[in-house]
Amino acid sequence: MILRAAALLLAFALPATAQVPEPAGFRGPPYSAPVPATLAGATVIDGKQAVAMHARGVMFIDVYPRTRKPQGLPQGTIWRESRHQTIPGALWLWDTGYERLADAEQARLAAGLQQASSGDRAAPLVIFCRADCWQSWNAGKRAVAMGYTGVHWFPGGTEAWQAASGDDLVDADPVQP
Template sequence: MRLILIALLLATPPAFAQDALFDAAGYRIAHYRAPVRQPPPGVGRIAPEAAAQLRPGRDALFIDVLPAEGGHRAADGRWRLAAPHDSITGAHWFPEAGRGILAPGIGPWFAQGIARLTRGRRDAMLILFCRSDCWMGWNAARRLRAQGYTNIWWLAEGTDGWTDMHRPLSRVVPQGGVAP
């Protein structure tokens, strides 16, 4: 029995556990709440103090991608939420857009929403976030970079870092509204 276990361990590629966390395109697909050390390629990292100096909607678009825990997007495109969500004041909330594998309809909804908010400007300053130690902001930033956006910043500390600075959060609804 012991020899079989050793043989199985030796037969398993060393990167197996790491590879199971990412898909072939490089998006994190599991265990989203874990330390993230670097921004995705082509994306900058912005400190919470620097982000706090910017005016959401004027200097930069703040994009929250935290999932709608217990909620879902209905066939009509409206969100049904199980709980309210607070975010950085002035942020635009795109729940589920930070998952590695997107549910049907989420990818186009996210892409169209960002295009609308930026008015098609690929150089608009975008700040992506969720919470600290969360890969969803990282995934969403990577996704926008792949779509040709060039001025993307990842706020790794997310809303946790924002509140650590004693900055307020405000109630937000998903882009597209919330059904009653």
């Protein structure tokens, strides 16, 4: 009885943390969900580490998806793509974190990583999205599979950046295909 009471006290006193295992392949929807604490072949960083790396000039890669123009809008409807806010200086490689990539997205990711690293596959690169976003995990996994050894995955994303830096986000310009 005493052991049971002690176990109940511990259960309520300690926060429950979900242990999310790394999947063998890429993760599909829902993309906004708890993520693993690890990414094989990459270094996982927190907000404080991200701010320090940013100050050193490390390249940041944002993989948040781009908002598409809805199909079937009535003729003459004016549509404006919503703004995307990102970490200052980040390269926005939109739509490169899905479970499956079309050839255009795969090419955008490969070209963007090449550009961000200046061709040095050992160069440090920080890949992020928003907090608990599987798209950054998928893109980081792809970068590692492409032979990049300096991959730093920032699972806290833009929210953790703002909390750690106190800086505002800036409007992102998508990398053109």
